[in-house]
Amino acid sequence: MTQQPLNAALRGAVDLSGLANKRPDAGGAAAGAPGAGGGGGSTGGMVVEVADAQAFSSLVSASVRYPVIIALYSASQPGTRTPVDELATAVRAQGGKIQLGAVDIDRVPEVAQAFAQLGQQVAQQGQLPPGTQVTTVAFLQGQPMPLPPLPDAEAATQLVDELLKVAVANGIAGRVPDPGADEGAQDDAEGEGAEEAPLSPELQQAYDAIEAGDYAGAVTAYESALAKNPADEEARLGLGQVKLLQRTEGLDATAVRADAAADPSNLTLAAQVADLDVLGGHVEDAFSRLVDLVRTTSGDERNAVREHLVGLFDIVGASDPRVKKARTALMSALY
Numbered sequence: 001m002t003q004q005p006l007n008a009a010l011r012g013a014v015d016l017s018g019l020a021n022k023r024p025d026a027g028g029a030a031a032g033a034p035g036a037g038g039g040g041g042s043t044g045g046m047v048v049e050v051a052d053a054q055a056f057s058s059l060v061s062a063s064v065r066y067p068v069i070i071a072l073y074s075a076s077q078p079g080t081r082t083p084v085d086e087l088a089t090a091v092r093a094q095g096g097k098i099q100l101g102a103v104d105i106d107r108v109p110e111v112a113q114a115f116a117q118l119g120q121q122v123a124q125q126g127q128l129p130p131g132t133q134v135t136t137v138a139f140l141q142g143q144p145m146p147l148p149p150l151p152d153a154e155a156a157t158q159l160v161d162e163l164l165k166v167a168v169a170n171g172i173a174g175r176v177p178d179p180g181a182d183e184g185a186q187d188d189a190e191g192e193g194a195e196e197a198p199l200s201p202e203l204q205q206a207y208d209a210i211e212a213g214d215y216a217g218a219v220t221a222y223e224s225a226l227a228k229n230p231a232d233e234e235a236r237l238g239l240g241q242v243k244l245l246q247r248t249e250g251l252d253a254t255a256v257r258a259d260a261a262a263d264p265s266n267l268t269l270a271a272q273v274a275d276l277d278v279l280g281g282h283v284e285d286a287f288s289r290l291v292d293l294v295r296t297t298s299g300d301e302r303n304a305v306r307e308h309l310v311g312l313f314d315i316v317g318a319s320d321p322r323v324k325k326a327r328t329a330l331m332s333a334l335y
Contacts, residue, residue: 174211273286
């Protein structure tokens with residue numbers, strides 16, 4: 001399985017696993033923490049309070065099954081909790097597809113120290129402006145992905161949506177155990193309706209197959225779900241994402257890009273590069289490449305390129321501004 005979107009530049013940059021070796025502090029149970037998730041080591045709720053380094057390690061380990069976001073705040077500075085709460089709302093809306101861990105740095109300073117080290121290293125790599133304070137990090141398969149500051153609730157929602165796309169593209173599509181079961185009393189008002197409806201057997205089969213790396217099995221399960229309910233949007237999007245994984249599995253990205261550069265009229269190579277770009281998060285590059293091909297082709301070739309591009313639109317999502325922009329460009333190229 002390709003690992004393009006897992007931010008390979010960060011792999012191994014900061015060893016956060018060392019936190020797992022620290023014993024929980026005495027009295028470190030989460031019961032007294034705001035928004036507590038019901039215990040320092042629990043990963044049983046969609047939003048949990050991280051009471052110690054051991055709980056932090058548990059969340060990072062859980063990111064092999066589903067995406068995890070860990071966000072810092074300071075109880076002594078109430079304003080720092082607002083972005084965390086906005087993320088919590090966005091996470092709960094996903095009904096167990098993603099988990100958020102909130103860390104009070106006054107209680108668990110070692111996590112803040114690890115995030116500071118991560119910020120320094122990614123700044124040195126040119127991925128963040130110097131001096132940027134890293135307060136929110138996503139984890140996929142244990143790998144850290146520093147996230148930008150979130151100015152408002154809409155940005156939090158968009159960030160969660162994008163992270164889920166990257167996770168599914170990497171076959172990380174598990175569910176948080178017992179979503180919502182451990183939420184604190186303060187979550188009751190906004191928690192109504194956030195509980196996830198039971199998955200259909202076909203969708204559960206698809207998620208299980210993705211986790212096992214069985215993309216063919218996932219395709220079959222999604223197609224079965226669509227045969228039963230053609231309006232199943234989750235199955236339709238999942239099918240497109242899994243087919244993208246199938247198309248890119250085993251590709252040598254460096255070789256494909258070199259071959260495509262040497263033969264820019266080769267439609268197969270162009271489509272493969274576009275697939276790799278979408279998988280790696282370079283969505284605009286993928287769209288531009290295929291729109292340019294639509295302009296220079298005709299007949300069946302043009303239609304094949306157009307269909308491939310429209311399929312990528314579906315994977316990225318119709319509401320994404322990059323899709324809207326590319327659709328306009330496609331219309332211009334066609335007519």
